[in-house]
Amino acid sequence: MPKIQKISPQALIALKDALSNIYWKKKELRQFIELTMENPYIVSTIDWQENPKSESVSLLIDRMIARQDLYQNDLLKLLQEVSNFNDFSHLKYWDEKGDLTKRAKDCVLKLRNQTKGYFDAIEELKKAEERRENNIEKVKKTIYFAEKLNDLKLTFFEIANNSNHQQRGFQLEKLLNEMFRLFDLDPKASFKIIGEQIDGSFTFDSHDYLLEAKWQKDPINASDLYVFGSKIAGKLKNTLGLFISLDGFSNESTQTSNPVVKSMILMDGQDLMYILDGRISLNEMIFIKKRHASDTGEIYHKIAN
Incomplete structure (x- = not known):
């Protein structure tokens, strides 16, 4: 996999804010995070019941940042899924004035602006790496083909000169x-x-x-x-x-x-x-x-x- 450019601190702060606001109930937020991640074990290391929601989110993201060798892909998945978040209907029950929904939308928009172009750059890096790997594979196949064809030619000469x-x-x-x-x-x-x-x-x-x-x-x-x-x-x-x-x-x-x-x-x-x-x-x-x-x-x- 190509080397992914570093996630900006502003984007990570925006991710924390957005995660803290897109769900009102901790249980629903935790479920969203676990379903998004490929390796959700780290979610269970957070005390979601006792900690305030924002503190749980901050702890989770900080721990993932500290172990990007394990959680880089999951960080990217969270960034992408939350940036694409567009259904806030679940907040209506607790949001008579509409403040919760507005805050959630503003946080997602801020995150979206912070990550604008980031995922396009990642995709281009991946495509460039795929092209490089494909070219290497083509060269290997070409070399193998030429070597094999030469071996067959040597066999043909042996046949032509063999009196048996x-x-x-x-x-x-x-x-x-x-x-x-x-x-x-x-x-x-x-x-x-x-x-x-x-x-x-x-x-x-x-x-x-x-x-x-x-x-x-x-x-x-x-x-x-x-x-x-x-x-x-x-x-x-x-x-x-x-x-x-x-x-x-x-x-x-x-x-x-x-x-x-x-x-x-x-x-x-x-x-x-x-x-x-x-x-x-x-x-x-x-x-x-x-x-x-x-x-x-x-x-x-x-x-x-």
């Missing part, structure tokens, strides 16, 4: 899961290795996507896309697909006119590198590829182009 076929699969599975989560595209369930491919699903821009990824050394053939297209066709009508191949796609697969592939988009290792280099987000890439496929019918749109 099985290890490549596990590394790619981990990379894809972490990358999709980093870009807030949480898979519905973690992507899993099945045979020589990774299967999964995710949601983007209100569309459900099936995902398939392969790490074989040869480019993907059209037959692989036909199989994937059949899987997509077996789902709900608006389901789309994202096929990822680290080593790209054959000309045959990208130029096929078979309608079974028209509900998917393709991503290769170079596309992944653009994401991991921070040149484009995963979300933007999927959006651009999908829009290009919708506009041209081409399912393989290289971001580098």
Whole structure:
């Protein structure tokens, strides 16, 4: 919480006067104070029955001032609530001449004048502190994002240089899961290795996507896309697909006119590198590829182009 500017002595004196006059009965005044405060225990340390009302109020405020580490918020609450006090109808029973009501209104007005602009300043301090904390949090998130993206890029280099076929699969599975989560595209369930491919699903821009990824050394053939297209066709009508191949796609697969592939988009290792280099987000890439496929019918749109 930001450091609150000191409450002026004039405002505290005005608070004492206002509290002493806004209620006639001590019991009602005490109840008002207890309901206003977050930490009302200190109210019970005052002898409200024996002390005059003004003396009880003065003791209470003085004790709260002495322990502002505990009661600063409650002092501010009392200042604010009493400054906003505007219903004096409860005084009519004891106020035939109207003097009690007039005195109470005058005391509240005096307090209001003493605190004029004070709570606006406090609110601005709080907002400034919130903005500062939000900026710090954004910087932290940006630093974390950049560090995480760099870690994923290092993993990608390991995959590219790894000759162990099985290890490549596990590394790619981990990379894809972490990358999709980093870009807030949480898979519905973690992507899993099945045979020589990774299967999964995710949601983007209100569309459900099936995902398939392969790490074989040869480019993907059209037959692989036909199989994937059949899987997509077996789902709900608006389901789309994202096929990822680290080593790209054959000309045959990208130029096929078979309608079974028209509900998917393709991503290769170079596309992944653009994401991991921070040149484009995963979300933007999927959006651009999908829009290009919708506009041209081409399912393989290289971001580098």
